[in-house]
Amino acid sequence: MSDDATGRxxxxxxxxxxxxxxxxxVSRVINNHPSIRPETRDRVLAVMSELQYRPNRAARxxxxxxxxxxxxxxxxxTQYGPAxxxxxxxAAARERGYWVSTANISPHDPSSIPxxxxxxxxxxxxxxxxxxxxxxxxxxLAAQQLDVPYVTLQSTExxxxxxLSVDQxxxxxxxxxxxIDLGHRNIYHIxxxxxxxxxxxxxxxxxxxMSANDVPTTAPILGDWTAEFGYYAGRExxxxxxxxxIFASNDQMALGLLHAIRDEGLDVPGDISVxxxxxxxxxxxxxxxxxxxxxxxxxxxxxxxxxxxGPADGVEPAPTTIVPELVVRRSSGPAARI
Amino acid sequence: MSDDATGRxxxxxxxxxxxxxxxxxVSRVINNHPSIRPETRDRVLAVMSELQYRPNRAARxxxxxxxxxxxxxxxxxTQYGPAxxxxxxxAAARERGYWVSTANISPHDPSSIPxxxxxxxxxxxxxxxxxxxxxxxxxxLAAQQLDVPYVTLQSTExxxxxxLSVDQxxxxxxxxxxxIDLGHRNIYHIxxxxxxxxxxxxxxxxxxxMSANDVPTTAPILGDWTAEFGYYAGRExxxxxxxxxIFASNDQMALGLLHAIRDEGLDVPGDISVxxxxxxxxxxxxxxxxxxxxxxxxxxxxxxxxxxxGPADGVEPAPTTIVPELVVRRSSGPAARI
DNA sequence: GCCAGCAATGTGAACGGTCACATTTGCCCA
DNA sequence: TGGGCAAATGTGACCGTTCACATTGCTGGC
Numbered sequence: 233m234s235d236d237a238t239g240r241x242x243x244x245x246x247x248x249x250x251x252x253x254x255x256x257x258v259s260r261v262i263n264n265h266p267s268i269r270p271e272t273r274d275r276v277l278a279v280m281s282e283l284q285y286r287p288n289r290a291a292r293x294x295x296x297x298x299x300x301x302x303x304x305x306x307x308x309x310t311q312y313g314p315a316x317x318x319x320x321x322x323a324a325a326r327e328r329g330y331w332v333s334t335a336n337i338s339p340h341d342p343s344s345i346p347x348x349x350x351x352x353x354x355x356x357x358x359x360x361x362x363x364x365x366x367x368x369x370x371x372x373l374a375a376q377q378l379d380v381p382y383v384t385l386q387s388t389e390x391x392x393x394x395x396l397s398v399d400q401x402x403x404x405x406x407x408x409x410x411x412i413d414l415g416h417r418n419i420y421h422i423x424x425x426x427x428x429x430x431x432x433x434x435x436x437x438x439x440x441x442m443s444a445n446d447v448p449t450t451a452p453i454l455g456d457w458t459a460e461f462g463y464y465a466g467r468e469x470x471x472x473x474x475x476x477x478i479f480a481s482n483d484q485m486a487l488g489l490l491h492a493i494r495d496e497g498l499d500v501p502g503d504i505s506v507x508x509x510x511x512x513x514x515x516x517x518x519x520x521x522x523x524x525x526x527x528x529x530x531x532x533x534x535x536x537x538x539x540x541x542g543p544a545d546g547v548e549p550a551p552t553t554i555v556p557e558l559v560v561r562r563s564s565g566p567a568a569r570i
Numbered sequence: 571m572s573d574d575a576t577g578r579x580x581x582x583x584x585x586x587x588x589x590x591x592x593x594x595x596v597s598r599v600i601n602n603h604p605s606i607r608p609e610t611r612d613r614v615l616a617v618m619s620e621l622q623y624r625p626n627r628a629a630r631x632x633x634x635x636x637x638x639x640x641x642x643x644x645x646x647x648t649q650y651g652p653a654x655x656x657x658x659x660x661a662a663a664r665e666r667g668y669w670v671s672t673a674n675i676s677p678h679d680p681s682s683i684p685x686x687x688x689x690x691x692x693x694x695x696x697x698x699x700x701x702x703x704x705x706x707x708x709x710x711l712a713a714q715q716l717d718v719p720y721v722t723l724q725s726t727e728x729x730x731x732x733x734l735s736v737d738q739x740x741x742x743x744x745x746x747x748x749x750i751d752l753g754h755r756n757i758y759h760i761x762x763x764x765x766x767x768x769x770x771x772x773x774x775x776x777x778x779x780m781s782a783n784d785v786p787t788t789a790p791i792l793g794d795w796t797a798e799f800g801y802y803a804g805r806e807x808x809x810x811x812x813x814x815x816i817f818a819s820n821d822q823m824a825l826g827l828l829h830a831i832r833d834e835g836l837d838v839p840g841d842i843s844v845x846x847x848x849x850x851x852x853x854x855x856x857x858x859x860x861x862x863x864x865x866x867x868x869x870x871x872x873x874x875x876x877x878x879x880g881p882a883d884g885v886e887p888a889p890t891t892i893v894p895e896l897v898v899r900r901s902s903g904p905a906a907r908i
Numbered sequence: 909g910c911c912a913g914c915a916a917t918g919t920g921a922a923c924g925g926t927c928a929c930a931t932t933t934g935c936c937c938a
Numbered sequence: 939t940g941g942g943c944a945a946a947t948g949t950g951a952c953c954g955t956t957c958a959c960a961t962t963g964c965t966g967g968c
Binding site: 286287288289290291293294297299301309310311312315316318319322323326331332333334335336347351353354355356458459460462463484487488490491494513514516517518519521 | 654822852
């Protein structure tokens with residue numbers, strides 16, 4: 233055996249030599265080119281597996297100038313929702329032979345946004361998924377004049393042609409309506425951070441549903457998505473108890489609220505109703521189990537890849553808006569007297 | 571301007587031409603080669619920024635046969651802990667000019683493990699981080715005879731030279747001891763899934779601490795990390811109320827337990843103490859706030875990259891075991907009479 | 909029996925970097 | 939004044955694939 237004892241991994245030409253064909257034929261086998269005689273194909277495949285041949289992605293990327301990679305730009309990837317979507321994106325991409333590369337941006341460090349974008353662009357990703365629906369991210373995106381397609385999750389308004397979203401407003405209206413139907417007239421809203429697009433959408437949904445039903449509103453309180461914030465906001469609100477229900481813009485903040493209300497010795501929903509948004513898996517086990525709005529993050533991630541890479545063969549494009557679903561549990565009940 | 575109106579992105583040679591140097595000089599500027607005259611460097615840099623030149627990663631990878639990418643193989647990336655570690659890994663890697671590519675494996679589909687590994691290897695990652703500490707993942711890893719270094723998070727035993735871990739056993743002993751010190755003698759343990767290494771380690775810590783203190787033990791119950799499981803396990807256990815404390819192997823299952831105990835009309839910690847593991851951010855707002863063990867997932871992710879790529883310049887290698895910390899909150903108290 | 913035309917395969921040149929080595933320049937010191 | 943040596947730069951090959959185009963062999967219609 234004149235075995236090539238060099239440490240080099242076998243290339244297309246090594247395979248070609250052993251299979252007694254040209255390197256191009258090997259390439260054709262790899263790419264499922266139609267006009268290859270079955271016996272030739274088999275011979276090549278046999279040599280490939282014998283040599284444990286693996287195509288060199290870099291070489292392919294170089295000549296095709298396609299990286300077969302999509303980038304994910306994400307804030308708060310530790311949260312259940314984004315994390316679920318990321319996992320779904322990864323799965324859908326992998327199914328199509330794509331790789332996924334992530335860059336997390338820090339909410340505290342503004343420069344991390346352009347940094348993250350640059351990092352992914354340097355990787356020459358073919359598409360970008362943005363799961364960081366903050367206004368300033370869009371500014372950065374616009375400023376860079378990306379030459380790759382991108383999709384943003386959960387942000388209908390700013391950039392309609394790129395957006396794929398759960399209809400946050402509809403969800404917010406759903407749950408607000410639920411409270412109104414239960415007789416609540418004094419409802420507070422704890423919103424998400426100011427420049428988060430989905431926070432804004434939920435807030436708008438809340439306000440619109442309130443005014444559509446002629447219920448007077450108070451100014452929403454801007455939170456930061458954490459249970460911690462919900463807790464302190466709750467303590468603050470309870471000093472003047474002029475409400476019977478609170479709609480928190482996510483489940484974590486709702487959890488903090490429940491905590492604060494209990495600390496005050498009050499009952500949910502007896503004294504105060506609390507509703508959240510997202511339906512994280514834990515929400516069903518809060519005390520009391522939380523009424524909330526379910527979003528299908530997984531579906532969202534999957535469709536996101538469709539939108540970016542074009543729908544998989546045969547599957548026709550689904551509408552780009554997913555309507556969320558109200559999940560009624562025990563944290564909401566008839567309005568108490570104040 | 572004989573501008574190259576071709577759609578091609580500028581290459582090192584385009585820059586060279588405009589800067590009136592050779593392509594190799596441009597390459598040297600890119601790679602911070604020492605012997606370049608400052609004025610030459612400036613000229614080249616100027617042209618690069620004018621042309622918006624960006625090095626082609628594939629070309630570099632091809633010739634150096636280094637992908638500058640590390641792969642993350644992860645199960646349960648939607649959980650707070652793994653997600654935090656992933657974010658930290660990504661940040662640390664990016665700081666060193668590395669990219670991160672993830673592959674999630676499904677707990678339900680065994681073939682997803684070799685698939686995920688193959689996917690990352692096809693990407694020719696230079697290192698692998700495994701955040702899926704399941705026994706069968708290690709088997710798959712061993713079977714593949716990887717030619718890249720890898721590190722596994724949270725699994726001391728199986729593979730000591732590759733492991734980097736929070737000392738799960740120490741954490742489990744800490745919290746078990748806490749219960750024993752409070753006078754508990756009838757303690758149940760809800761463990762994680764059977765083939766999860768960290769579940770196993772926590773269970774061992776529990777059993778060892780129990781027997782070190784001559785407290786009789788009952789067989790641990792094997793759960794699946796979810797609040798849902800904790801809830802049903804709790805309901806089941808409460809049919810025969812022969813215990814005063816439960817140690818759940820993670821905070822989610824503890825949440826489910828709290829739910830079940832409340833459903834039964836019992837008080838935590840008055841009747842039963844409950845402790846968890848991980849200290850997810852929400853744990854402080856459970857009802858009652860949960861006594862648990864804090865793991866620094868972020869630090870873990872950071873060190874993990876050090877271990878894989880070698881510590882950053884000047885920083886000396888930290889020990890590869892991180893000791894977790896007991897966080898006492900209100901869910902644990904003196905043992906009640908049964 | 910000839911040639912068009914297609915199926916199957918081969919040939920050589922990219923792609924955009926880095927590597928190894930060659931060449932030029934500038935400076936110091938004998 | 940010239941030789942040597944290091945600093946600064948240039949030259950051409952190469953990495954492993956795909957692309958565009960060329961070549962071969964065979965089939966079928968007239």
